[in-house]
Amino acid sequence: MIKALAACATVIALAGCAAPVERTASGEIPPARVYIKSMTQQESGLSQVEFTRDGGMLNNGMLELAINDVVLAQIIGGEHFSIWLKPGSYDFSVKPVHTLNSSSYAGQNKMTLDVKNGASYKIRIASDIRGLKIGPAGQ
Known part of the structure; x- marks a missing residue:
């Protein structure tokens, strides 16, 4: 019993040591968490792909968003x-970031987007009791 209480106290203490997540007032991802900054620059001949992550209790964990x-x-x-992005086919995926205060997760959710010249795309990322979802907004 005492060992179990000590183990619980250790877990709670470690969870409290996790660094707070930086947020912006606008809801944009802070630049420190964008790893391919060149893709965030608007240029002639490129198409916009906008990602939105749902809020709420099931969407609090940090996710890695990958392209190809x-x-x-x-x-x-x-x-x-x-x-x-330039016109072409791109694979996007999401999976949880593994930290001390998140559960491990072996799977990930993927989608392929065929980007056309001059088009604009909206992609929604969500979580529910069945897992992660990534897909066109509005579906």
Whole structure:
């Protein structure tokens, strides 16, 4: 019993040591959590892809958002940001970031987006009791 209480106290203490997550007033992902900053620059001939992460209790954990298996950014509930891409086919995926206060997760959710010249796309990232979802906004 005492060992169990000591273990619980240790877990609570470690969880309290986790650094707070930086947020912006606008809801944009802070630049420190965007790893491919060149994709956030609007240029002629590129198409906009906007990502929005749902807020709420099931969407509080930090997720890694990847493009073609390369981590693009880390996003938490209620955040959004845009990237600019050349026409072509891109694979996007999300998976939880493994930290001391998050559970491990073996799977991830993926989608493929065929970007057309001059188009604009909105992608929604959400979590529910069945897991992660990434797909076109409005579906």
